Amino acid sequence: MPAATVGQTPSLTTFLKSLKTSSVESSIELLASLLKRRQIKNSRQCALATAQLLRRVVGAERIKDPQKLIDRIRDVGRRLVAAQPREMAVGNIVRRVLGVVREVVEEQLGDDGSGSSGPSTPTSPTSRAPKRPMISHTFSSFTPLSHGAAMPYDMHPRPGTPGSSSPSGVDRLADATAAARRPGLATSASYASIAPTNASLLSFLEHPLGRSPGATPPATSSPRMTPVQSSMELNKEKIDIKAEVIDGIKDLLDELEVVDSQIAESALDHIHSNETILTHTSSQTVQKFLATAARKRKFTVIHAEAYPNDHEATHATILNGGKKSTGDDDEVDDRWKPLTALGITVIMIPDTAVFALMSRINKVILAPHTVLANGSLLAAAGASTIALAAQAHRVPVVVLSGVYKLSPVYPFDTQELIEYGDPGKVVPFEEGEFMDKVDVVNPVYDWVDAELVSLYVTNLGGCAPSFLYRIVADHYRMEDVDLGAKSG
Amino acid sequence: MSETTPDHDPPRVNEQKLTPAELKKRAKAEKQARRAAQKDQKPEEEGPPPAAEPANGINGESKTPQKNSSAPQQQQQQQQKPKAEKQQKAQQQKPGKQGAQEAEPHHKRTGSQQMPLRRRPSQSGAQPKAPVKTKKDNKQVELFSHLYTQPRRHTIEGVSKDVHPAVLALGFQISSYEICGSSARCVAMLLAFKEAIQEYTTPVGTSLARHLTSHYLSPQIDFLKSCRPISESMGNAIRWLKKLIVEIDPSTPEQEAKDELCERIDTFIRERITVTDQAIAASACQQIKNGSVVLTYAKSSIVEKTILEAHAKGTQFRVIVVDSRPLLEGKRQATTLMHAGLEVEYVPFSGIPHAVKHATVVLLGAHSMLSNGCLQSRIGTAAVAMHATKRDIPVIVCCESVKFSGKVALDSIVLNEVAPAEELLLPSKPTPSRPAPKDSSEDEAEAKPKTLEDWKDIPHLQLLNLMYDVTPAEYVRMVICEYGSLPPSSVPVVHRLANEGM
Numbered sequence: 001m002p003a004a005t006v007g008q009t010p011s012l013t014t015f016l017k018s019l020k021t022s023s024v025e026s027s028i029e030l031l032a033s034l035l036k037r038r039q040i041k042n043s044r045q046c047a048l049a050t051a052q053l054l055r056r057v058v059g060a061e062r063i064k065d066p067q068k069l070i071d072r073i074r075d076v077g078r079r080l081v082a083a084q085p086r087e088m089a090v091g092n093i094v095r096r097v098l099g100v101v102r103e104v105v106e107e108q109l110g111d112d113g114s115g116s117s118g119p120s121t122p123t124s125p126t127s128r129a130p131k132r133p134m135i136s137h138t139f140s141s142f143t144p145l146s147h148g149a150a151m152p153y154d155m156h157p158r159p160g161t162p163g164s165s166s167p168s169g170v171d172r173l174a175d176a177t178a179a180a181r182r183p184g185l186a187t188s189a190s191y192a193s194i195a196p197t198n199a200s201l202l203s204f205l206e207h208p209l210g211r212s213p214g215a216t217p218p219a220t221s222s223p224r225m226t227p228v229q230s231s232m233e234l235n236k237e238k239i240d241i242k243a244e245v246i247d248g249i250k251d252l253l254d255e256l257e258v259v260d261s262q263i264a265e266s267a268l269d270h271i272h273s274n275e276t277i278l279t280h281t282s283s284q285t286v287q288k289f290l291a292t293a294a295r296k297r298k299f300t301v302i303h304a305e306a307y308p309n310d311h312e313a314t315h316a317t318i319l320n321g322g323k324k325s326t327g328d329d330d331e332v333d334d335r336w337k338p339l340t341a342l343g344i345t346v347i348m349i350p351d352t353a354v355f356a357l358m359s360r361i362n363k364v365i366l367a368p369h370t371v372l373a374n375g376s377l378l379a380a381a382g383a384s385t386i387a388l389a390a391q392a393h394r395v396p397v398v399v400l401s402g403v404y405k406l407s408p409v410y411p412f413d414t415q416e417l418i419e420y421g422d423p424g425k426v427v428p429f430e431e432g433e434f435m436d437k438v439d440v441v442n443p444v445y446d447w448v449d450a451e452l453v454s455l456y457v458t459n460l461g462g463c464a465p466s467f468l469y470r471i472v473a474d475h476y477r478m479e480d481v482d483l484g485a486k487s488g
Numbered sequence: 489m490s491e492t493t494p495d496h497d498p499p500r501v502n503e504q505k506l507t508p509a510e511l512k513k514r515a516k517a518e519k520q521a522r523r524a525a526q527k528d529q530k531p532e533e534e535g536p537p538p539a540a541e542p543a544n545g546i547n548g549e550s551k552t553p554q555k556n557s558s559a560p561q562q563q564q565q566q567q568q569k570p571k572a573e574k575q576q577k578a579q580q581q582k583p584g585k586q587g588a589q590e591a592e593p594h595h596k597r598t599g600s601q602q603m604p605l606r607r608r609p610s611q612s613g614a615q616p617k618a619p620v621k622t623k624k625d626n627k628q629v630e631l632f633s634h635l636y637t638q639p640r641r642h643t644i645e646g647v648s649k650d651v652h653p654a655v656l657a658l659g660f661q662i663s664s665y666e667i668c669g670s671s672a673r674c675v676a677m678l679l680a681f682k683e684a685i686q687e688y689t690t691p692v693g694t695s696l697a698r699h700l701t702s703h704y705l706s707p708q709i710d711f712l713k714s715c716r717p718i719s720e721s722m723g724n725a726i727r728w729l730k731k732l733i734v735e736i737d738p739s740t741p742e743q744e745a746k747d748e749l750c751e752r753i754d755t756f757i758r759e760r761i762t763v764t765d766q767a768i769a770a771s772a773c774q775q776i777k778n779g780s781v782v783l784t785y786a787k788s789s790i791v792e793k794t795i796l797e798a799h800a801k802g803t804q805f806r807v808i809v810v811d812s813r814p815l816l817e818g819k820r821q822a823t824t825l826m827h828a829g830l831e832v833e834y835v836p837f838s839g840i841p842h843a844v845k846h847a848t849v850v851l852l853g854a855h856s857m858l859s860n861g862c863l864q865s866r867i868g869t870a871a872v873a874m875h876a877t878k879r880d881i882p883v884i885v886c887c888e889s890v891k892f893s894g895k896v897a898l899d900s901i902v903l904n905e906v907a908p909a910e911e912l913l914l915p916s917k918p919t920p921s922r923p924a925p926k927d928s929s930e931d932e933a934e935a936k937p938k939t940l941e942d943w944k945d946i947p948h949l950q951l952l953n954l955m956y957d958v959t960p961a962e963y964v965r966m967v968i969c970e971y972g973s974l975p976p977s978s979v980p981v982v983h984r985l986a987n988e989g990m
Contacts, residue, residue, distance in 0.1 A: 307813050308836050311914075319938040319946065340948040347629055347950045348943075350912060351837050352812045352868030356900035356957035360631055381838035385871045392874060392960075418842070426836045427819065434819075437826045439833040443842045 010034055012045045019052055024060045027053055028076055035084035043089035043369055044284070047256055047404045050080060050093040055249040058097075063242050066105040073098055086419050086445075088370040088407040093252065095408070095476045100248030104241055252404075255459070259402035260288045262459035267293035270398060270457065275299045275362035278354070278390075281306040281380040282317035283367030285400045287336065289457075290365070294342040301339055302347045302361065304354055306380050308425040309444055318346055351382045358393040366399050366448075370417075371406045373472050375450030375465025378417055384446035387453070396454040403458050408472050414447040627909070627944060629952045635906040641714045650707040652684035659715035665815065669789060670855050670891055671765075674721040675757055677712060681729065682750045684708055695738040696745050701730050717905050720856035720864075720893045724987050728756065760890045760986075764970040765790050772851065772886050772968045773798035780805040781848045783876065786866045787817035788853020790886045792824060795851070799830055806830075808847055812837040812868045814911040814953065837868055840875050850876040852959075854887035859983060860896040861961030861976030863887075864903065867954045873963035882965040885976075889969045889986035892979055900957040909951035913940050 015034055019027050031053050034040045040049050057076055063069050077094030084090065263285055271277065271293040279286050279301060290301060303318055305311040321338035340346050349357065364386055368377035377383075377399060390397050411417055423440035434440075450465040460471065628636045640663045641647075644656065651659075658680045661667040667676050688704050690696045709726060712718060718726070732752055736745050768790055776782055776798040782805060784791050795807055807830055811818025822834045835843045844850075850872065856864040863869065863885050873883045897903045943949050961976040968974075971982050 307838065309838070315914075315940050318949065319940065319942070338946075340946055343948060345948045345950065347952050348912070349952045349954075350813050350867075352871065353952060353954050353957070355870040355874065356867060356904070356954055357631075357952075359899045360901065381836075381841075384841045385838075385875065388874055388878060389871060415845070427834065434823060434826065434834075437832070438822055439831075441833060441835050441839055441842060443839045446838075446841055 010037075010039045012040050012049055015040060015049055016052055019056055024057055027056060028079060032079055032083035035080060035087060035090065038084075041087065043087070043405050044256065044402075046084075046087045047089040047093050048253070050090045051097070051249055051253050051256065053080075054094065054097045055246055055253075058242060058245050058249065061242070066101065066241055069241070069245070070098060070101055073101065086417065088409060089404055091409075092404055092407050092476075096252055096404070097245070097249055099476060100252070101241075101245050104244040104248060107244070108241060256402070256404060259404065259459045260285050263400050263402065263457055264288045264292040266457055266462060268296055269462070270363070270455075271297060271299060273297045273299065276302060276360055278302045278304065278357070278361045278364045278386065278395075280304045280351075280366060280382055280386055281310040282313040283400070285402065286365055286367045287317060287321070287339070289400055290339055290344070291336055291342060294339060294344045298343065300345045300347065302349060302357060304349055304351045304382060304386065306382050307351060308442065309421055310380050315348075318348055351385065354382075354386050355389045355392075358389045358395060361390075361393070361395050364390045364395055364397045366397060368399055368401050368405055368448075369445055370409075371399070371401045371456070371468065372411050372417075373406075373408050373469055374410055375453060375456070375468045376411055376414075377401070377448050377450075377453065378445045379448060381443045381446050384448050384452075387448045391452050397452060398455045398457060399453050400457050403460060403471065403475060406458070406468065406472055406475065408476050411447065417445070417447060419444045626947065627950055629906075629950050631901060632904070632906055632952065632954075634902075635904055637717070638714060640716055640908060641711075647711060648707045650704065651711045652680070652687065652708060654680040654683040655708045655711060659712050662712065663715040668815075668817070669787070669853075670719040670721045671761055671789060671888060673719055674725050674890065675761055677718075677722050678725055678729075678753050678757055681705070681708065682753050685746050685749050685753075688746065690742050696740075696742055697733055697736045697738050701733050705730070705733075719891075720895075721888070721891045724890050724893075725756065725760075727987075729753070761888060764888045764890075765793055767970045768886050768888065768968050769793040769797045771973065772884065773801065773803070775849055775851070775882075775884055776803055776805050778804045779848075781808060781846050782806070783808045783810065783843055783847035783850045783872070783881070784821070785810045785818065785850075785852060785869055785872045786812065786815070787821040788851075788886065790888070791851045791853045792821055794886060795825060795830065796828055799828055806833065806846075808833045808835060808843045810835050810837060810840055810843050810868075810872055812866075815866075817866070837871075840872055844872075844875045844879050844881060847876065847881050850881055850883045852883065852885050854885050854891055855956055856891050856893045856895075857885070857887050857967060857976070857979045857983075858897050858903075858958070859892075859894050859980040860898075861964065861979055862897055863959040863961075863964055863967075863976070864893075864897065864956050865959065867900075867957045870900070870957045870959040870963070873959045877963045883963055885964055885967045887967055887969055889971060889982050892969070892983035892987060894980075894983055894988070897958045900954070903956075903958070905955040907953040907955050909943070909953050912951050912953050913943075 011034075015027075015031060018030060022030070031040070031049055034049070035046065040046060054073060054076065057072065058069065061069055061072055073094065077091065077098075080094065081091045267289045271290070274297075277290070277299060279290070280303075293299070303314065305314045317338070318340070319338060321336050321341065338346075366377075366379055366383055366386065368379045368383075370378045372378070387397050389395075409417075421442045421444040423435070423442050426442050427434055427438075427440050429435055453465045456463050456465060456468060458471065463471065642660065642663055647656065658667065658676050661676070662673055667673055684704070685700070688696075688700060690699055705726075709718070712722075729749075732749065736748070740748070772790075772794040776795070780803070782795060784795070784807065798805065807822075807825055809818045809822040809825070809832060811822070811834065819834070822832050825832050833843075852863070852865060852869055852873065854863055854865050858864055863873070865885075876883050895903060938946065943951055964976045966973050967976055967979060969982060971985070974982065
């Protein structure tokens, strides 16, 4: 591997440093190996690393054809996802970047269609914001059709119906989802945990060339634009696309940075005075959320320590507040005071006491590792005990999650999603005979069913678990949704 | 009242020199002084002055000397009397008091001392106490304030001399978890009591039946309580023993009575615990079949016995032991089972969802079975039972009837035991040492990171280390005791039969 890691434990910091100097290919290799070796872990770090890498990848690419760029990103994404399939944030960011590329391409064509190619740069930062609501209201026309996890992702556009009218568009969607279901299952043989409908998305990650170039959004359709000069202006687009995609990735990075503050903004809507809140493991998001509420209100926090995997981080969080686990982070130096310094009583308990105390707890606040498309989530081990105990005592469970943790993966086999960690954390390897004869198991994550979650608070606001699929759709299926809906 | 002074107040002896007018004048000044003093006092605290007033009123005439000492400072400032007079007055006090001792023993000095005394505790005396208290409270979780009785005793200091050495030793074994578990503690206690009883001699003028319990056993029990709150089984055994002692015929010779008691204790241990355990194990191991996966939590001697018996019978099965910090009792159990040649899987508490996925039956030990069918057991048991119930895996509790209790509980908060929070601190043992170096390198970068050892110095931080939790009856499918297998709803019946009907 690259020698960028001399003298330092490889981590996100070293990776980001080496990213500036080493070549694209070796950076990709480095990130893949860091992911494999779990030297970059946790959703946030994975997301950051992936976004930075993709920025570099896009920056180094000579873009002749947008499709080539998409293929390239997909290819990189596939390698990273293969390196650590359980860090879903990686895949999420890759999808988001792909979405950015598609959007930019569309935008470009739209702008060209409307007249000038000049204002492309100014439109890009704003483009994402206005786009989202538009998508969601076009979405609403077919929500009745999309039940549960079967989302209307038209990944296999029918060549015959590009210009159909609204009702037929809906029909087409229904068809498409139905059609997507079976091939989805087939493709998910290698990716068993992926929903049929979502599998189609991943399948294009896996088989980038499986999709005909004609299916790219810019070429096929966009009702707002008249697809006349799509290929003529390619040369002109080349630079603009690159700049815009990089801008888009920067937006994504910005989002990763502000996501906690955005979530924390709604803290006062959820925490009232004098309540008792249970939380688990160390999460920057949760700590910031509670700290924001602590400025105005007094409450009690009961903190379960998440032994044996995260208890040290938890202790550090309780005692010292925010310090990035990577130590000296050059980019985001996230420091914040521990809650106790804000006058909040923090009671640290071992995980075992969760059930005993649950009857006196007003709210449970969890931080997920990944949120899945159906509203269930993966979180640090112990979360499912907490969620179940909360349900038994009718205590609401609030999950704080940035959108970047939202994954379009559907949990068919929850067992497969769970990672098993170092048994040495449970029983030290010094105890040879015990380790030899006894099977020591240390799951790192827990899967928590959607029905145990009362509320998700994302950086876009609060929503019920049943609504998550739409947020997923907003973020990962834009151009595909557009394809289906644009006819209307 | 001033006119009473000359004729009534006995200090005549040395006050003779003062004219009535002078006395009057002085009395006035003193009165002023007293008022001033009271005024000063008032803003600080309003309670005592009204309280002092009636006291004065009762004493009536005797006020004069009282005032004298109560506010000497103001008096000196306000009085414009010659120094000589003052000295006289000062002198007058002491002899006056002495002289008055016989005449009016109750007034002045007593009163005058009370005043400042009363003032001080309320002003300064309370203040140093308060911060200490709040600081201490800070570290106690308010919800469980009723459970923080006294810190566990680990030293011999201040132990009543009556405590028998065997009980002393047992106490420290219990407080250090060397003897841990409800039945083990009960048996050990009875054995220690046996020794203690043998060395007991009834003092003259009383009988064994009347004296033994209240004067000899009580200090032993109190000592054990101070080491660790006693368990339900110990409570039941003590109740049984007390009843037994009371029923002893006073005419029985002492040695005979003591032998009788010891024999009965042996029988109790044998009948209620040893043989019972065998019976329960024999009954419970029928629940383990070929191919079963038995899930158990922490350590229970009776569950261990059941599993070993099933293994000895040749049943092929697997055991999953779930364990928790800080006691890590499950590890000992897993080690025992491992040595017995069983296939054991060891899972930390966070891995329960994984463990219940494979389990076919959950065997649990009990600290106590409560009369409303709830199970009180090592903290974390409820979570295991909950997970198992959610997956429709039968939860079976093995419990001797001596652990059945007449108490009821709805939550784990009222009935519980708080263990020292220090147990939660990570020991400097190999387990955390791996991440520790990483931590410490990080810590160098940070200015001064605190470790959990500093928790007492961090305001608003509390550590809570509970011992037990209460598993709702609906999570318990069956209770196996020596009377057979019952639903949890039958617990009170057995309790009455076994612990009260005797």
